[in-house]
Each structure stands twice: as structure tokens, then as C-alpha cells.
Amino acid sequence: MHSLTTGEQHEATEGFIPTERSSLPARAASADAFPVRAGEHEATGGFIPTERPITYAVISDVHGNKFALEAVLADAKVRGAEHYLFLGDYFQDLPFGNEVCELIRSVPGTVIRGNKEARIAGWRDEIGSPMQVALIRNGANRLTPENYAFLTTLPETAAVTAEDGAELHLEHAPPVVFDFKPRIETFRSGVFRKGGGHRGMTVEEYTACVLREIDSRPDFPAALDSLPYETLLFGHNHVQLRLEIGGRLLLNPGSAGMSLDGDNRAAYALIDRSGGRWNAEPRRVGYDVDSAIAAALAYADEIQAGAWGKVHAAQLKYGYSFTGAFMRHVNSYIGIDRAGFNPVSDEIFAAASDTFDINDYC
Numbered sequence: 001m002h003s004l005t006t007g008e009q010h011e012a013t014e015g016f017i018p019t020e021r022s023s024l025p026a027r028a029a030s031a032d033a034f035p036v037r038a039g040e041h042e043a044t045g046g047f048i049p050t051e052r053p054i055t056y057a058v059i060s061d062v063h064g065n066k067f068a069l070e071a072v073l074a075d076a077k078v079r080g081a082e083h084y085l086f087l088g089d090y091f092q093d094l095p096f097g098n099e100v101c102e103l104i105r106s107v108p109g110t111v112i113r114g115n116k117e118a119r120i121a122g123w124r125d126e127i128g129s130p131m132q133v134a135l136i137r138n139g140a141n142r143l144t145p146e147n148y149a150f151l152t153t154l155p156e157t158a159a160v161t162a163e164d165g166a167e168l169h170l171e172h173a174p175p176v177v178f179d180f181k182p183r184i185e186t187f188r189s190g191v192f193r194k195g196g197g198h199r200g201m202t203v204e205e206y207t208a209c210v211l212r213e214i215d216s217r218p219d220f221p222a223a224l225d226s227l228p229y230e231t232l233l234f235g236h237n238h239v240q241l242r243l244e245i246g247g248r249l250l251l252n253p254g255s256a257g258m259s260l261d262g263d264n265r266a267a268y269a270l271i272d273r274s275g276g277r278w279n280a281e282p283r284r285v286g287y288d289v290d291s292a293i294a295a296a297l298a299y300a301d302e303i304q305a306g307a308w309g310k311v312h313a314a315q316l317k318y319g320y321s322f323t324g325a326f327m328r329h330v331n332s333y334i335g336i337d338r339a340g341f342n343p344v345s346d347e348i349f350a351a352a353s354d355t356f357d358i359n360d361y362c
């Protein structure tokens, strides 16, 4: 079990959207405000305060990056976080799934599954060649039985209810965001880089982009209106975002372990409820990126899937998605002109990978 060092200092900046922390008098919170639900645990005890609003840390998409998660937990602790909301995708790209599970269980939290956990829970071995799926296969195989059971029994969604009845809804990849038809393109991480040309976008430009697209889609706010909750916490695309639409708060803390929004620092968010509203503060935290890159490269080599090491090292270094470009390259190698995952043999995958030069995309 890991423990956090209170004296640890990490670079951290304010969120990209100014958020006023409420100065209203603190209100009492009771144990009843946090009913125990599946996936919830109290690891260290004493997290329920009595005279002030709870500060939650919202953390998603760790992807096995223990270095980033350690930095996020240390920053959140210094910032007064008392309960941790984990939104899924805990293992895969770096070989520290067990360490990440232990870190998660070292803090009081509510934990839901992501698509990675859902995938190993309903494992379908036939998807992709061994080399294509090496990361998730090896990531799952490395888990201790205890951690495997922990990850594969997490709930798909969870809710945290404040004293006044306001609810935070937790869901890794909510259909209203990611499966909306026709798709809202700006919710794809690849758009973040393309939208800004050579330099990529800033988060502020990206947020404006999302709002413009949503403005052109009156059916989207209407879909949000049908949801039985006001506040949605989600992850999945590894892009930090805070939107308020029609009185609803949509908060994506970004990715702690594999940020893809142009800033390679670890991303997470703090949220608390006071004055009858949720106050959200996106956060960025510097961490030991070089160690994460070295681990990603060594891991991919070790499991003979070196191409993924190239892709993930670039993502960790630049903070942009290269996975789509890589998969498009693999597809084009066999004459398929489209992005996305297309199962190929190990032989073809290796040959295509050898001709992929990450520098063409940097």
C-alpha cells in the first residue's frame, strides 16, 4: 500500500477557466450525504467532514501511469481533497496497473470502470492480432488476482449525492457525449490537435470550438435535458473540459496519465458544492514525464509491441494523440483508407509499424 507524502511539492497551476471558490458560509454535511454504493470504499477513514463542504478530486484515464497518479494524489491532498472520484481506464499503456490499483485503494473514493476494465471483464480474445492487443492483454495478465477482481467488478456508473440532493453522476464515456448521432466531432481527442494546425489548440480555443459546434446542434441540449441528473463527470477522450449548458455542468477532468489536450502535465479536477452550486476547478500537475516515457518504451519492447512504445512516448512527450495517425498508417499499409482499428496479422502489423515515423506527425 502506498502512502502519500504530505511534504511533496509538485508544479501545479490554476484551472484554465476561472472558477470562484464560494465564500458563502460553510454548511454541514452528514454521513447520509454519501450513501455507500457499489464501487465505493473508505480506505483511510475519516473522510466525512462535519462543518464544511467536501472537496472531491476527480481523476480519470490513468492508463498505468503511476508517476502521474502519485503527483495528482499529492496535489489533491495539499488542495484539501477528501474524497476521490475515479472515472475509469486505470491500466494498459504503462506497466503499473497493480501500483495504480493500490494507489486508488489508498484513498477514500468512489470508483467506476472505463472501457479498458469493461474490455477485460468481457474479454474477447479474437479482437486484433496478438501484437495489436499486446498492451491490454499483458496489462490484464500482470494484475494480481485481487486487482483483477477489483477492476473487473467495478460499476459502470455511480452517483454521489450532496446534502441538498444535488447529484454528481459518474460515467466514463456517457452515450450522450460520445455516441450522439451525428457525432459531435469536437469530443474526439484527435480534433484537439488538428484544430489548431501546427501548434495545436489551446484549451480555451478548444472550449470555444466545442461551444460553437454545440450551438449548431440544438438537439444536443435537448438530449441533455432528458438526463435525470444535472452534473455529469466523464473522461474517455483525455481532454480537460468544463462546460455549463442550460444549467447543467459537464466536467471532464482530462487524463491523469496520458493527456491528449496539448498539455503533457497530469490533468484532474477539484469540485465542491457550496452556495447551492457545484464549483469545479480543473488542475494541471507536473510530474516525472521522462520516467513515464522510459517505462512506456521499455514495456512495449518487453512485450514485443515496440510500435506502441513509439506512439505512447510521443503522446507523453507532446500531450497530443498519435494513436489515430498510427492506426490510419497501419490501415493504409494494407490499402484501407480510413482511421480506426482494423485487425491485421502480426506480420503486417510489424511491417506497417516499422514504416511509421512519429516525426512525420510532430
Ligand SMILES: [Fe+2]
Residues within 6 Å of the ligand: 061, 063, 089, 114, 236, 237, 238
Ligand atoms: Fe482512456
